[in-house]
Amino acid sequence: MNSVNQFLEKYVSKISLPSIGIIDIIEILIISVFIYQFMIWIKQTRAYTLLKGIMVVLCFVIVIYIFHMNTLIWIINNVATVMLTALVIIFQPELRKILEQLGQKNIIASVIPFESGKEVQARFTDKTINEIVKACFDMGEVKTGALIVIEQEVVLTEYERTGILLDSLITSQLLINIFEHNTPLHDGAVIVRGNRIVAATCYLPLSDNMELSKQLGTRHRAGVGISEVSDSFTIIVSEETGEVSTAMNGVLKRNITSAQLKEQLLHVQNKTVINNSKLISLWKGRGKYEKKSDH
Template sequence: MPDILANFRLLDLLDIGIVAFIIYRIILLIKGTRAVQMLLGLAVILLVYVASRVGELHTLNWILSNFLSSIILVIVVIFQSDIRRALMHVGRNPFFAGLSFSEESAVLDELVQACVALGQKKIGALLVIERETGLKDVLETGTAIDARVTSEIIQAIFLTSSPIHDGALVVQQGRLTQAGCFLPLSQNLDISKYLGTRHRAAIGLTELLDAVVIVVSEETGKISVVVNGGITRDLDATDLRKVLGRLLEPRRKKTKQKRKG
């Protein structure tokens, strides 16, 4: 033990800290996703491989050895969506870029007001809010618009008489930029059968990107927020405002902390 401490360097401490941080971020990334179950499956395979070595089960050991020799490729294939989402976090594209704090609050208030009004009228809606990752692939399927975020415009777009009410409405950097966008449906078999196409589309997009999606159910009028493939349901105006504020206002909090310092 003393020999180990004698050879311990500050760089070793830095090395351990970096690895621990990477593992922590990976855990946060896959928390609540199917990736956890897949990792448990890989862990079971690894234990079986060790048991086959100890128990001299040569055929099983040969099969698992060949499988584990390509483990890096297997991980890339299995976790391609999670890896893509992690790499996309490298590029920053703040939702409120260029807006003052008062304008930020006004945008969120208009979004909440619109969703509550649509829910009361039981008009289905799907709003995609861009965060750090660009939505270029989504925007290719919609109709380009450029308008301020107001409750009246949002409600008008989702009226059944509107030619662009189908699909999703996209919000980028505090403005309405695209309507009638079609989103990829989730292939997750664990999703409740009671969730409709809008909810599945919202989950499907957020499994790939870090966007925040608001869903207003046409059948019940209830409001849900979907992020990172997870869904928070039955939100009222107060809860919706809190959730959106927590997800979309990190820049405000950081700026306040800097000012206090």
């Protein structure tokens, strides 16, 4: 027992905890919100893929410093400024987007849930699924080519800007009219975000996958290409055969049925039931009570 007391007196008594004030708490909250928003930004853009490449380079630099490779260290020290400038250029679209949204986004609402009870969340409704499936197979029957890109986590703003903005609710009739032959909007891809068509006649990157069949044209290669650089789900209707195909994560599935397409769309829909906090419900109830009491 004496040895324990001696140990506590010798070491524990010398430990001094820093005093935490209100300013320190505010700083911690600001840093936490910043880190949270940064993680959300990484999740919604292609920056995550770029950051993985940067991490590989950083690991390489650490190895260089550990083994004291002086020549390579000298090169890194001299190109460090250029590398920082290059990073700004590489992330320019993502940085511009986050600055544009900074004034529009309610940061407090993104951190604290403002809805209560059970809430069903999905990328789009069941009605949207039915409209897309109907449009694709109606166009397939008359061999009308179509290219529909459904956005998921990675926002496709850079490809949206290459087309004509629509912001229209999805219906099968609208999709069929867009891809009708000899119409101004039939050439290029349609980008779908949620339950709306955000843009048409969009240009997409072509896949350079040599394993794709030589029989496939530009429409199929563009559908696979956009799925390689993003997590989007793409539907392709062949103008030559009327077959409906899908592409996701660089994998092309050809000649699928309407049931298979609906099943894939249900997977992409990502419908979940969320139980939100009831704290805001109490606040809402208080607000309603105060309004009634005013009358």
